[in-house]
Amino acid sequence: MAVMTPSETVTAFIQAIERLDIDGAVAILSDDVLYENVPMNPIAGREGVRAALAGFLGSASQVAWPVSSQFEHGNRVVNERVDRFKIGEGWLEMPVAGFFDVNDQGLITLWRDYFDLATYTDQMAALRP
Amino acid sequence: MAVMTPSETVTAFIQAIERLDIDGAVAILSDDVLYENVPMNPIAGREGVRAALAGFLGSASQVAWPVSSQFEHGNRVVNERVDRFKIGEGWLEMPVAGFFDVNDQGLITLWRDYFDLATYTDQMAALRP
Numbered sequence: 327m328a329v330m331t332p333s334e335t336v337t338a339f340i341q342a343i344e345r346l347d348i349d350g351a352v353a354i355l356s357d358d359v360l361y362e363n364v365p366m367n368p369i370a371g372r373e374g375v376r377a378a379l380a381g382f383l384g385s386a387s388q389v390a391w392p393v394s395s396q397f398e399h400g401n402r403v404v405n406e407r408v409d410r411f412k413i414g415e416g417w418l419e420m421p422v423a424g425f426f427d428v429n430d431q432g433l434i435t436l437w438r439d440y441f442d443l444a445t446y447t448d449q450m451a452a453l454r455p
Numbered sequence: 456m457a458v459m460t461p462s463e464t465v466t467a468f469i470q471a472i473e474r475l476d477i478d479g480a481v482a483i484l485s486d487d488v489l490y491e492n493v494p495m496n497p498i499a500g501r502e503g504v505r506a507a508l509a510g511f512l513g514s515a516s517q518v519a520w521p522v523s524s525q526f527e528h529g530n531r532v533v534n535e536r537v538d539r540f541k542i543g544e545g546w547l548e549m550p551v552a553g554f555f556d557v558n559d560q561g562l563i564t565l566w567r568d569y570f571d572l573a574t575y576t577d578q579m580a581a582l583r584p
Contacts (some may be wrong), residue, residue, distance in 0.1 A: 364550050365571035395554075399526040405534050406554065406567075421493050423552035423569035425524075425535065438535075440552035440569040441493035 332396040332428035336405065339426075339434060340391050347385055352376045356433040361450050365443040375437075385454075386411035391422075401428050409441075413453040461557035462527040465534065468555075468563060469520050475512055481505045487561040503568075514583075517541035520551075530557050537569075542582040549574050559581040 328403035330338065335354060342350035349425040352372050361369040361378065369378050383389060389411055411418045420441055427436035459467065464483060471479035481501050483526035490498040490507065498507050512518060518540055532555040540547045549570055556565035 355510070382514060393530065395531070397528040397531070402524070402526070421569065423554070440550065441571070442569075442573075443571050444573055445494060 330432055331398065332401050332403045332426070333396055335428045335434065336396065336403045336426045337393075338391065340407075343379070343383070344389050344391055346386075346389060348376060348379050348383065349436075351379060354432075354434055355380065355437075356429060356431075356435045359434055361440075362434050362436075362438040364438065364440045379427050382411075385450075386413060386418075388412035401430075402426070403428060416453045418446065418449040418453055420449075456466070459561055460527065461555070462503060462525055462556045463552075464561050464563065465532045465555045466522075467520065469536075470488060472512065473518050473520055475515075477505060477508050477512065482507060483561075483563055484566075485500050485560075485564045486557060488563055489565050489567075491565075491567040493567065493569045500574045506540065509567075511540075514579075515540035515542060515547075516527070542579065545581055545582045547575065547578040551580075 335447050339351055339354045341453065352375060355372045355375055357372055359375060361375045361449055371376055384452050391409045394406045394408070396403065405424045407422045407424060409420045417421070423440040424433050425436070425438040429435050461481045461542045466515050467482055468483045471483065481504060484501045484504055486501055487499070488501055489506055490504045498504055520536050520538045523535045523537070525532065527533075537551060538549045552569040553565040554565070555563055557562050
């Protein structure tokens with residue numbers, strides 16, 4: 327079996343999120359993963375990330391996170407994305423810069439996203455029934 | 456004279472900003488540079504960026520933009536920074552993810568920063584006399 331590159335690992339993680347497959351997504355995270363949404367409090371550990379994903383994926387009926395650029399530098403992967411969530415009848419769209427570290431076991435140990443929090447909350451308020 | 460790498464070009468640009476040397480900073484930009492503060496409207500052209508820099512550097516008596524990580528991929532440079540501005544007696548601090556493209560003439564053609572706008576505006580409101 328071919329080992330995935332760090333970039334392929336991040337792509338598999340995002341594809342799991344797009345399938346709303348939380349088990350599949352967190353299986354790609356290390357036990358001690360650190361998840362930083364930069365404007366918010368960091369979340370430590372796989373089970374903490376599971377709860378966070380369940381929260382923000384739970385309000386969406388569909389999710390698409392198209393990646394406009396992604397590349398790796400050693401074990402670090404960087405991407406630019408537009409994280410899209412279907413909320414009710416509309417789509418919330420949020421530009422994101424993501425930084426990921428992937429360990430030698432092919433698990434994500436760091437996930438750090440930079441984005442504008444109000445871009446998310448303002449659209450959520452407008453779209454929620 | 457040694458040609459700078461794209462990463463060195465970005466470092467020189469940030470160092471000019473830290474010196475509050477707007478002329479030195481914009482000299483490293485292409486005429487048609489595109490400057491995107493992602494939560495805000497994009498700014499096109501060197502003179503537009505000069506005006507933007509004059510605006511947000513003008514309210515600061517000191518500026519430090521420490522870079523925690525930076526690397527290049529072809530002509531693309533990515534960094535993570537904390538952009539710090541001394542406003543009155545206090546320091547405003549804003550985490551930023553920056554994406555830069557550098558052309559073959561060693562000029563920056565794209566500067567795209569991801570950050571949380573309220574992190575800036577809330578601190579600015581608190582610090583301004």
